[in-house]
Amino acid sequence: MALEKLVGGKIISYKGESFLLVEKSLEEMGDNPITRYLAEHKQNLSLDKVRKRFPGLHHVPKNAMLYFDVETTGLSGNHAIFSIGMTHLTEGINTSCLFARDYWEERAVLKYFLDLLPEHHAFFTYNGDSFDIPRLEKRIRNAHGLLHDSKSLRDFMNSAHIDLYHEMRKACPGLQDYTLRSVEKLVFGLSRREDIASSKVPEAYQEYINGTDGEEKIARVIQHNMRDTLTLAAIFAYLCREKH
């Protein structure tokens, strides 16, 4: 079965190149503690609460916040980014995934992502300071030459980037560890048993590119990537809650 049918996505042709785009609403992401938490605590993401908790975001309209997470084929900057998961807050909570069906489509994915940045005024990642943003910068600049001046990715982000990993460390001191899985488990009570392990993601992509039946596994990776970004929104909602 074709991947786009399996994940309910569509092939997007963007500036002469193509990639797979998967878009889902919160309801379509299934019932789990994270989606339930987001549905119940949506009001935590209201502008007044956000601005109260993060005064630096006073200028940011609600629908201009982007939560994102990247999946790569390895840990170094020479490894490709094949998937970017994103969650936007518009009328509802929507999540999407830009997926490169081969190594060339990474270019289209990055171009699309780069063009999305000016539409947003605040960006949220989990450990993005150390991983996602430097990795994106390297791929955009070095591998594909998409940044033609000395402007860095952070310049595009207008410095309004919040690394939720650091915020969680400050907000919940004393946790055993602060991996996204642990935070999901300890804060939201979610255990993703059926989900693919992060360490197996590069392998899954290799299998998809080279193998004959990697579609199902890679569909789980896409799902995993989108869920991660939902967790980011949930963490942000958790951080913006009113403490009693």
Added chain:
Amino acid sequence: MHPGSGFTIYGPGFRKRGQYVESDDTLRTRCHREIEQGKPGFSKSLKNRLAVRGILESGRYDTAAAKKALGIEGPFMQTKRGKIKSGVLVPREDIKRAIVKFWPLEQVQAWQQGEDVKPENITSFIEKYKREYHSAQLSQSHGKSFRRMFEEVYPTEKYPGLYDSVTSRTISSAIDMRSLAASLQSRFNNGLPITQASLRYSADSSDKRLYNQIITLITNPPTDTPIMFAEKRRSYNKVVAQLTGLDEEDISPLRGSRNYIAALTEEIVHVFFRWASLLGIPLGNHAPQRDIFRTGEERKFHCNGKECRADLRISNNAVEVKAGIGSLQEKELEDLIDKYTPGANSWLTGHSIEASTVIFHTHPRFYSHAVPRIRDAGISIIEYEWFFSKLKQIVKAIKQCHSSAIEDIRPRIGSLDYLVCLSEELVVNPTRIVKESNAERREWSFHFLKSLADKARELQDGS
């Protein structure tokens, strides 16, 4: 005086039995022998003998007087600017006089006051006052520095920037680092190399200027230098990486990058002919042919007693692919004509090479000079623009007629349009795909192209 015309000198300061000095003929012969040997100066023993011989001329140890008496000139020193007399130094005062004469005080003062006067360049001075320059530059007694001598005449405190101006040196404080970084990034993004060698030996003076600026930052960092330039172990690549924000490994092209470009291009050409043959698309002189050989003995032939391999053999025709950056050299051109002149050589299978085609999958500036000679030899040429338009046609036809077959190919490809993009990239921006950061895409492209060509053969065999 001795019978052989040598003589012994006695007197205060000499040993009791006197100092023997060879005859003038013997000294002259010895001098000429050492000059012929091309040594930078006379040997110590000869200089001693000449000095003693000088006593007879001027009453003191005097090598110059002895040489004058014997009629000896030289030896000469080989310098960058040619041969100069090494034995005789130009006195300091003469050098200073030459400096003042060449760069008159009025002119220097006018320059200092900001008038539109540019002091003459040092190269003109060296041409005119070769001995003066080298005496200052090479002699220990003159401080081994022309600059020092120059600054004795025009001190830096009084005339700041004058020496830099006459030597046209790049001054580190005057370098606009933002603009330098932008220029380097722009070159990099346009696929042009930014290695040390590519800038240094470029025929374009603006490239050399970039190189000079980088080297100045390394050797003579500005005083308000960022930490990156103040490091002890700074290198060209490190400084460029710091300036541009690139990885060091991306600055130097990957070893064997030429081979990668060639291998990928050859595979594209293979795919091109295979699918054109399957789809029945005529390619100029090439009617669709089934017998296409990319590997094996069939594509080998002998030329000038050596075993050679064509990039592709289509029936009895040879196809040679030229790709990458770099002008076609004379030797390569001769080699090409020797190998591929129709009828000149035979395949190992015994058939003669009936016709040959060279595909220039590169920018015309690299090969246009060679086109008439190649055509005169009877070799046909396919240029990139024609190749590109046909490739688009082939890709369109594959998508229309064989889309399900393409889905079966492993490694997978999202869209076959990549073939056209890759072909264009290899011509317009060939250094991009050979970067370390594109290693995964490079390997994937290579395997995919092979699988695509195999698929065409499989379909052809099945039909």
